[in-house]
Amino acid sequence: QATLPPTRDVDGVATLLKDGARCVVMLGAGASVAAGLPDFRTPGTGLYDTLEISGLPYPEAVFELDFFRTNPQPFYELAKALWPTDDSRPTKAHKLVKLLADKNQLIRCYTQNIDSLERAAGVPAEFVVAAHGNFDSATCIATGEKVDAEALRRAIYEGTTDAFNAQNGGLCKADIVFFGEALPDRFWASLREDFDEAELLLVIGTSLEVHPFASLIDLGTMPRVLINRDRVGEHQPDVAFPPSMGKLSGGFDFNETAPVPRDVFLQGDADAIVVDLVERAGWALD
Ligand code: OAD
Numbered sequence: 001q002a003t004l005p006p007t008r009d010v011d012g013v014a015t016l017l018k019d020g021a022r023c024v025v026m027l028g029a030g031a032s033v034a035a036g037l038p039d040f041r042t043p044g045t046g047l048y049d050t051l052e053i054s055g056l057p058y059p060e061a062v063f064e065l066d067f068f069r070t071n072p073q074p075f076y077e078l079a080k081a082l083w084p085t086d087d088s089r090p091t092k093a094h095k096l097v098k099l100l101a102d103k104n105q106l107i108r109c110y111t112q113n114i115d116s117l118e119r120a121a122g123v124p125a126e127f128v129v130a131a132h133g134n135f136d137s138a139t140c141i142a143t144g145e146k147v148d149a150e151a152l153r154r155a156i157y158e159g160t161t162d163a164f165n166a167q168n169g170g171l172c173k174a175d176i177v178f179f180g181e182a183l184p185d186r187f188w189a190s191l192r193e194d195f196d197e198a199e200l201l202l203v204i205g206t207s208l209e210v211h212p213f214a215s216l217i218d219l220g221t222m223p224r225v226l227i228n229r230d231r232v233g234e235h236q237p238d239v240a241f242p243p244s245m246g247k248l249s250g251g252f253d254f255n256e257t258a259p260v261p262r263d264v265f266l267q268g269d270a271d272a273i274v275v276d277l278v279e280r281a282g283w284a285l286d
Contacts, residue, residue: 003199008254008264010273013200013225014280023100023201026216027111027118030205030228031093034271037115041207042229065141065180072171076156079174081113083135083153085179090121092271093204093227095285096278097123103283108194110187112206112213114176131187131213132177142170149174183212189219192245195219205270208233208251215239218248223262226252227273231265 003021005012017023029039048059053074061067062074092097095255098121100106108119110129116136118128138149147168155164165172177183195201201217201224208214209232216223217233226233236251250264266273278285 002262004260004262005223005264010266010277011280013223013264015267016200016223017105017277017281020103020105022105022107022197023200023202024107024194024198024220024222025097025100025109026201026203026206026213027093027097027109028204028206028208029112029113031111031270032091032113032115032117033205034091034093034269035089035115035117039205039207041209046190051078051156060179063176063178065178068173068178069141069149069171071076072161072165072173073171076161079135079153079156083156083174084116084120086220088117088120090117092274092278092285094118094123095122096202096274097127097227099278099283099285102128107197108190110213110216112210129186131183133175133184135174135176137175138172139175140165140169140172143168145169147172188242191216191219195222198222201225202227204228204274206232208236211237211239212241215241215248217246217252218250224252224262225264225266225267226254227266227270229268231267 012262033039038045038047041050051059055071056062056074062078068075081094095108097118101123106127108129109123110125110131111118112132114132114134116134136149138147138152140147152164152172155161198220201221201222203217204227215236218236234253240247254263254265
């Protein structure tokens with residue numbers, strides 16, 4: 001039986017952490033905003049509102065496979081801005097994930113982010129599942145063969161992608177999961193075990209709009225904490241995972257009247273909340 005938070009606020013969550021709760025963490029773009037990277041959907045500042053790339057019928061097309069096949073240039077343009085550099089600095093949210101790993105309280109960090117800041121924070125690779133891929137590897141989508149990601153990066157910066165693609169068998173892209181593509185096998189590999197084992201789920205900086213990632217919150221019975229500017233994830237659509245996962249629906253219930261009072265919403269900027277949480281747990285970020 002899951003241990004409920006003693007109070008459904010920051011102190012209750014800090015108590016669970018201090019008592020050694022083993023955690024699954026789910027990250028979205030909001031966890032990286034303090035590093036200067038925009039999220040996707042915040043009106044006015046999110047990437048989908050601010051993208052100034054010509055040739056796109058609508059912003060999300062930049063991550064659509066069918067569109068990429070007809071015109072890869074917008075994605076290549078965006079990749080120049082998104083490809084991680086050595087200057088990328090992890091946020092307090094990433095440092096919390098590292099701290100949990102150090103304390104042997106991290107089961108897994110499932111991230112939607114393609115900025116690899118979990119690794120920059122020093123979280124060991126086996127604890128990170130890049131659900132939407134990242135720029136570490138690249139594939140020719142015509143042949144299905146892996147290509148040299150660093151060479152693709154150079155071709156993108158130098159404007160020589162046509163030649164690169166011709167040499168490598170067809171259109172090449174970094175292994176970012178586009179709309180219309182399957183998630184990596186690693187996403188599915190230990191989901192059931194990870195969420196069954198979890199004593200606390202920390203969900204940080206995501207709109208929970210994109211499935212199947214968003215449906216993860218409905219796996220398991222552990223207390224769940226949303227750290228986010230916006231209140232999200234309360235009304236999840238019915239999304240069927242493979243039959244072995246069961247049929248999921250529901251989402252968070254932050255209300256006083258929740259039949260099982262396991263969900264906590266900590267509203268605000270992720271880094272400020274993380275600092276507060278860590279202090280209350282009597283811990284210190286590096
Ligand atoms: P979204 O942009 O959809 O959501 C970000 C969430 O973080 C919003 O609810 C914001 O209110 C919140 N937020 C922003 N800044 C914050 C901060 N400093 N502290 C706390 N919360 C903050 O981003 P994701 O949910 O990650 O796909 O988007 C999911 C997927 O959609 C992405 O992985 C991406 C996109 O299409 C790919 O890149 C393939």
